[in-house]
Amino acid sequence: MPIIAADRLEKTFVRGRGARRRVTHAVRPLSFAVEAGEFVGFLGANGAGKSTTIKMMTGILHPSGGAVAVDGLSPQRDRVALALRLGIGFGQRTQLWWDLPLTESYRLLRVMYRVAPHDYAQRLGRLAESTSTGP
Ligand SMILES: Nc1ncnc2c1ncn2[C@@H]1O[C@H](COP(=O)(O)OP(=O)(O)OP(=O)(O)O)[C@@H](O)[C@H]1O
Ligand SMILES: [Mg+2]
Incomplete structure (x- = not known):
């Protein structure tokens, strides 16, 4: 079983209402698997959706569609249990x-x-x- 498995993971942000409604497809359906012990670089231009993907992998954000499993756990359902097993560092702002x-x-x-x-x-x-x- 992969340590991280994303299955058509996606995130859409909706801000404002009516004429001021703004929809951002931050992450379009994304599927990938990472095996235990693998070192992986996740590259992309500014605004490509890297942070949003990682936030969904940690349970900070909930996907708009699809699912991700980390170490067999759902970051959304098992957020606390998973938080005890992962480390994350965010840079910049x-x-x-x-x-x-x-x-x-x-x-x-x-x-x-x-x-x-x-x-x-x-x-x-x-x-x-x-x-x-x-x-
Ligand atoms: N909370 C939010 N509300 C609305 N839009 C958002 C939110 N967070 C991110 N976005 C938008 O989603 C898109 C992806 O953002 P994200 O921060 O995931 O990109 P990134 O790949 O991490 O970029 P960077 O390299 O600049 O860190 C961008 O267009 C961003 O403006
Ligand atoms: Mg980022």
Whole structure:
């Protein structure tokens, strides 16, 4: 049995009503299988539906159609049991807290990822330098 099996998995987001109704087919019917022990890269352009697919695999989102099984469990039905058995890291925007200044988000992440203070200072300096628009 594959460790991950997606069967015509799909997700459609609907926002707004009437004339302002917007439908996004974030994931069109997608089927694939991953065997235990396989390392898999999931590539696609921005907006291709990667995060949405992974969110359905973890139970964060419910599919609009089809189904996915992870380690024999349904992420939607068995969300808590599955959460104890998987690890997931999201990058980019979802790594930041809207209510905190950027630098505070970075400080928190430094602790979570156990980055040594001197490494942190060095990387932050490099980042600030590379993005600086000042004179
Ligand atoms: N909660 C949501 N409501 C409405 N539309 C959404 C929502 N989440 C994602 N979308 C839309 O669904 C599509 C797929 O988004 P998704 O975030 O899954 O793409 P992605 O492949 O992870 O992109 P990126 O490489 O930028 O992370 C995009 O058009 C996005 O705007
Ligand atoms: Mg994404």
